[in-house]
Amino acid sequence: MSVTPQDVEKVALLARLTISESELPEVTERFSRVLNLVDELNTIDTADIVPMSNPHDMEQRLRPDQVTRGNNREALMASAPSQEQGYFLVPKVID
């Protein structure tokens, strides 16, 4: 599996990471190495094996539908860089 610099740029964009022009060759190379490892795993025949979605061999435990959390806005907002009238403020987003 070979990864192109364009693939890396796309993934970086999706992950909101900045990768400079000078870093790109090395990141591409390291990316490829990881994926090559995965390719090696792909050669194993897993036709009869149920996909594992979690390393713990357990089922999800459920909780009863009860409200256990009240208003804790003040504490939770304390670390927000900007807030007003109970809202978190972020730079203007327009659709």
Add this chain to the structure above:
Amino acid sequence: MSWEIVMGLEVHLQLATQSKIFSGSSTQFGASPNEQADAVDLGMPGMLPVLNEEAVRYAVKFGLGIGARIGERSVFDRKNYFYPDLPKGYQVSQFFAPIVSEGVFEVPLEDGTLFPIRITRAHLEEDAGKSVHDIFTHETGIDLNRAGTPLLEIVTEPDFRSADQAVAYLKTLHSLVTYLGISDGNMAEGSMRCDINISLREKGSEKLGTRTEIKNVNSFRFVERAIYSEYERQADILESGGTITQETRLYDAENNVTRSMRSKEVANDYRYFPEPDLLPIVIDEAYIEAVRATLPELPGAKRQRFIESYGLNDYDAALLVPHHDMADYFEAVVKACNAAKPAANWILGDLSGALNRNEVSISESPITAERLAGLITRIEDGTLSSKLAKQVFDAMWDGEGDADDIIAARGLKQVNDSGALEAMVDEVIANSPDQVAQYRAADEAKRKKLSGFFVGQIMKASQGQANPQILNALLLKKLDDQS
């Protein structure tokens, strides 16, 4: 050129749980911003989700309600995208192994036929928060009260060919989920939001055209209008030789157009992967059967029963059944007066009219089912004419007591005594020689119309209390006999 419209719908249904899907915060609508968002909902580092059992039960209930397959092992996945109202940077959803799959939902159309819609899947997920763009000038406000509210996303195959079908499906779905009690179905509060995938193709062609997705349409009427407006837009482009861009659009109800949502254009690549913080949900046969035992009678079965055991027609049954409060009210009235057709007429006519005018729901009706039954009983036994009955109805609406109280208090009894009616007829005939002569000179066809004058005079003299059937028979006999 003639175009065929092809649509699939995705409905986001807010489940009626008390608490959120992964946290103990309240889901109640209308709280002040961020007062119902705890550390889990805010995506604080180190917080772990704990799944709400009621959300799972509701999803299974829905699956059983449409006869779908319930996944014995369903898994949560992360749907990755960045948006300020999604604090974790991913939405916990189900992609590879949804809890419900492969169902068929039968939608009754106006002509009484059933139209099958294939349900591809229904999966559990958490809602995002809300971005508020119109309060602050230079910033966007974020309210995370809605973040973590449990949603069931119900996805259909591209089986719709008209806006009418889409709206019929949504109404039937709304009825089903409120019957099941899994959602309040309150569209104005966003409990049921619809995404429409829509493309056009030449009539007769098998190949699907490029589709657009219209997001978050939140009323039946807007769904219909959004579809028409997007149909026009796509048809215009195709007819002028252009191509459709696959994109997400937003319906602008004020201007009745759809607009491109540029922010969603860049990265429609969600890179799903299994959510490591949650384990698979395992559902066994015993659990499914226990949930099945709690299912109420569903709208389709109820419609059939109303037609068969009460002798209602398709039309009345289709109007009474969708809202279970109305169906229950109807059954309570029939139980007390044993007259199904009049009960249907009163409920769908005068009562619905009064409820709509006063914006009251039927469960809060000032006229109880027992009182409406009391009124119908007095019509059926001849005490009240339909005209008097309307007066009694209005008085009951105004809280003047039950039908018998009002009849007694206002002296509204219908005059059924033929001796008394005969005297009134004789008097009117004696006092109206001109009209009598005119009547007797007229031919059969005209006579019917002319007799109205006499009926009117007698009704006036009796203050509307003359039994119209008996009066008519007596009057015509007298007028015709001597001609």
